[in-house]
Amino acid sequence: MKLTLIGNGTMAQSLAKGLVANHEVEIIGRNINKLKEVQKTIPQISIKELDDVEDITGKNILFCVKPYVLQTVSARLSGKANILFSILAGTTLDSLKKHIEAKYYVRTMPNVAASVLKSMTTLTGDEEVKNEALEIFTSIGQTLWLESEKQLDIATAVAGSGPAFLALIAEGLTDGAVRAGLPRDLSSKLVQGLFTGTSTLLETQHPALIKDSVMSPGGTTAVGYGVLEKNGVRNAMMDTIEQTYNKAQELGKK
Numbered sequence: 001m002k003l004t005l006i007g008n009g010t011m012a013q014s015l016a017k018g019l020v021a022n023h024e025v026e027i028i029g030r031n032i033n034k035l036k037e038v039q040k041t042i043p044q045i046s047i048k049e050l051d052d053v054e055d056i057t058g059k060n061i062l063f064c065v066k067p068y069v070l071q072t073v074s075a076r077l078s079g080k081a082n083i084l085f086s087i088l089a090g091t092t093l094d095s096l097k098k099h100i101e102a103k104y105y106v107r108t109m110p111n112v113a114a115s116v117l118k119s120m121t122t123l124t125g126d127e128e129v130k131n132e133a134l135e136i137f138t139s140i141g142q143t144l145w146l147e148s149e150k151q152l153d154i155a156t157a158v159a160g161s162g163p164a165f166l167a168l169i170a171e172g173l174t175d176g177a178v179r180a181g182l183p184r185d186l187s188s189k190l191v192q193g194l195f196t197g198t199s200t201l202l203e204t205q206h207p208a209l210i211k212d213s214v215m216s217p218g219g220t221t222a223v224g225y226g227v228l229e230k231n232g233v234r235n236a237m238m239d240t241i242e243q244t245y246n247k248a249q250e251l252g253k254k
């Protein structure tokens with residue numbers, strides 16, 4: 001399938017890197033010099049500067065700009081696309097329909113791990129194109145079709161913004177190791193390995209059981225776990241998801 005990405009930023013480039021293996025990919029952006037730079041890193045793509053009136057008739061569009069420029073960019077689009085895939089956080093299907101004409105609409109939420117083909121992408125929208133949508137986004141990692149936009153906004157908080165939250169935990173653990181006296185390069189390696197191993201365990205084990213299997217009576221883990229609970233890390237995570245989800249819903253009301 002030929003896919004046209006509008007926008008050439010972080011996410012568009014991550015998506016394009018994965019998609020070129022199975023699809024013809026065109027990127028449309030407002031700055032031809034930036035597009036040429038992108039093409040140097042992903043030579044398989046074709047590039048095009050955004051016209052003042054850009055005809056998207058019959059195209060399968062992946063809309064990859066920031067939510068606040070939806071109006072500005074869509075004002076330059078004409079014609080009726082085939083499928084419009086939007087990765088814009090919070091931006092509702094209704095809002096997309098108001099601004100861009102298409103036969104089918106799908107909201108998706110990939111994450112930055114798309115750049116290494118390990119995105120956890122959620123999708124919702126017109127069921128008629130569910131299979132095509134899942135096929136396209138499986139080329140950048142795992143996919144999950146959701147039943148509603150509310151679920152997608154929650155997924156935005158967990159898996160869209162989530163890499164930043166886990167990165168904070170990773171940075172904190174690394175700094176902790178450095179504070180205890182381990183050189184930074186070794187601390188970083190340790191934390192990388194820790195995340196890789198734990199993520200594999202999570203594929204088959206419940207988090208609480210992983211914790212139980214690590215925590216020995218009177219041991220080190222019980223002490224560290226107590227510190228996390230005393231400092232409200234669990235509740236901080238729950239509040240983080242709630243407020244990030246609220247923000248996604250707020251973006252949708254604009």
Ligand SMILES: NC(=O)C1=CN([C@@H]2O[C@H](COP(=O)(O)OP(=O)(O)OC[C@H]3O[C@@H](n4cnc5c(N)ncnc54)[C@H](OP(=O)(O)O)[C@@H]3O)[C@@H](O)[C@H]2O)C=CC1
Nearest residue numbers: 007008009010011030031064065066067069088089110112
């Ligand atoms: N970053 C992430 O981890 C994730 C982001 N998202 C969503 O992806 C979308 C893109 O985010 P991201 O890639 O991080 O953002 P970037 O800022 O990296 O990219 C935004 C792109 O939009 C283009 N753009 C901005 N204004 C205009 C305009 N007026 N006319 C034409 N093009 C314009 C920019 O062009 P130029 O390069 O010329 O400035 C750039 O190519 C957002 O809606 C975000 O919610 C979704 C999941 C994860």
Ligand SMILES: O=C(O)[C@@H]1CCC=N1
Nearest residue numbers: 089156159160161162
């Ligand atoms: O911070 C944001 O708005 C976007 C949405 C998901 C990840 N980044």
